[in-house]
Amino acid sequence: MKMESKILGILGGGQLGRMSALAAARLGITTHIYCPESGCPASLVTPHFTCAEYDDKEALKNFADQVDVISYEFENIPLETVEFLTDLKPVYPGTKLLEVSQDRTREKAFLNEIGIETTRWAPCENPGDISTTLETWQTSKCIIKTARFGYDGKGQIKLDVKDNIPEKWAELNTQHAVIEEIINFDFEVSVVTSRDLMGNIQSYPPVLNDHKNHILSKTTYPAPLSDTLSTQAVEMAETLGAQVNLVGVLTLELFVTKDGRLLANEIAPRTHNSGHWTIDACAVSQFEQHVRAVCGLPVADPAPYQQAEMINLIGDDVKDIPKYLETPGACVHLYGKTESRPSRKMGHVTILKNRS
Ligand SMILES: Nc1ncnc2c1ncn2[C@@H]1O[C@H](COP(=O)(O)OP(=O)(O)O)[C@@H](O)[C@H]1O
Numbered sequence: 461m462k463m464e465s466k467i468l469g470i471l472g473g474g475q476l477g478r479m480s481a482l483a484a485a486r487l488g489i490t491t492h493i494y495c496p497e498s499g500c501p502a503s504l505v506t507p508h509f510t511c512a513e514y515d516d517k518e519a520l521k522n523f524a525d526q527v528d529v530i531s532y533e534f535e536n537i538p539l540e541t542v543e544f545l546t547d548l549k550p551v552y553p554g555t556k557l558l559e560v561s562q563d564r565t566r567e568k569a570f571l572n573e574i575g576i577e578t579t580r581w582a583p584c585e586n587p588g589d590i591s592t593t594l595e596t597w598q599t600s601k602c603i604i605k606t607a608r609f610g611y612d613g614k615g616q617i618k619l620d621v622k623d624n625i626p627e628k629w630a631e632l633n634t635q636h637a638v639i640e641e642i643i644n645f646d647f648e649v650s651v652v653t654s655r656d657l658m659g660n661i662q663s664y665p666p667v668l669n670d671h672k673n674h675i676l677s678k679t680t681y682p683a684p685l686s687d688t689l690s691t692q693a694v695e696m697a698e699t700l701g702a703q704v705n706l707v708g709v710l711t712l713e714l715f716v717t718k719d720g721r722l723l724a725n726e727i728a729p730r731t732h733n734s735g736h737w738t739i740d741a742c743a744v745s746q747f748e749q750h751v752r753a754v755c756g757l758p759v760a761d762p763a764p765y766q767q768a769e770m771i772n773l774i775g776d777d778v779k780d781i782p783k784y785l786e787t788p789g790a791c792v793h794l795y796g797k798t799e800s801r802p803s804r805k806m807g808h809v810t811i812l813k814n815r816s
């Protein structure tokens with residue numbers, strides 16, 4: 461019997477692309493990574509690699525010719541690149557989800573439109589908008605975020621009405637931002653959900669996320685949520701997936717307020733750092749789910765079998781690697797980055813709990 465073997469093209473060569481390529485390999489699927497940086501983490505584990513800019517039409521065309529299906533590993537791939545490729549090969553998840561998650565104003569408006577509650581927010585195009593909004597909300601503090609290209613806390617500033625608002629606005633260096641109410645949340649959770657071409661949906665249970673300097677530092681499975689809130693969180697992510705006709709994986713980040721409400725904070729149109737624990741503690745990881753979905757295979761019950769804690773290795777945390785290599789139940793993952801810098805995600809460790 462002949463086995464059909466697909467070639468999956470992935471735009472972006474970071475650690476998410478790397479872990480997707482490794483999951484694809486396990487399923488006998490070959491990957492072709494497209495990334496402007498040579499030596500990027502995904503390029504080191506893929507048989508096919510194109511090193512070219514995202515606006516290089518000729519390179520994009522050659523890439524499309526060599527693959528069966530295309531996906532992307534991060535949301536800041538230019539929309540035009542994805543639109544150009546969509547005319548040549550199937551691209552999942554499609555442009556709708558990408559468009560929505562690339563712009564915080566569109567993202568929050570869309571979430572509210574489909575009945576998902578977010579923090580109170582308003583669009584902002586000048587310092588006057590900030591003063592007006594603070595006055596309307598009758599509040600003295602807020603957070604302003606660039607609408608586009610923010611990540612790991614970059615492109616956001618906390619602000620007090622007593623601050624020099626034009627100065628703070630200038631610091632943000634944008635014309636297009638959102639103002640958000642500051643949430644004194646109890647804790648943060650996220651839900652990774654997947655949906656395949658047949659419309660099957662499979663989600664991971666919510667996990668608890670701890671941040672340091674706005675960067676995810678630790679994820680704990682399971683999250684300390686009641687059954688009701690846990691179900692509600694999963695339903696929110698699945699509603700979103702259905703509304704954007706998801707094929708692949710998406711992640712919904714949520715705040716859990718002190719009075720027990722769930723507020724959506726951010727959408728990632730992709731696998732997520734808070735889902736890395738699934739590689740070691742589930743039958744099917746978020747990366748495999750993603751590969752299955754975009755390659756026309758069914759997503760499956762992830763069947764978590766182990767409580768787990770995922771710790772990010774950021775910058776100088778690499779000094780802890782020898783310790784983790786000797787820790788029982790520690791699964792060490794390194795991304796092949798040769799230089800550690802502050803805030804740079806170098807790898808992660810999943811500690812399996814309650815082992816018998
Ligand atoms: N409105 C808010 N109130 C309180 N904390 C916030 C708010 N927005 C963001 N944060 C904190 O900053 C982190 C990063 O913000 P987020 O909007 O998720 O942007 P990104 O992850 O793209 O940097 C959040 O996970 C949360 O800890």
Ligand SMILES: [Mg+2]
Pocket residue numbers: 612713726
């Ligand atoms: Mg976030």
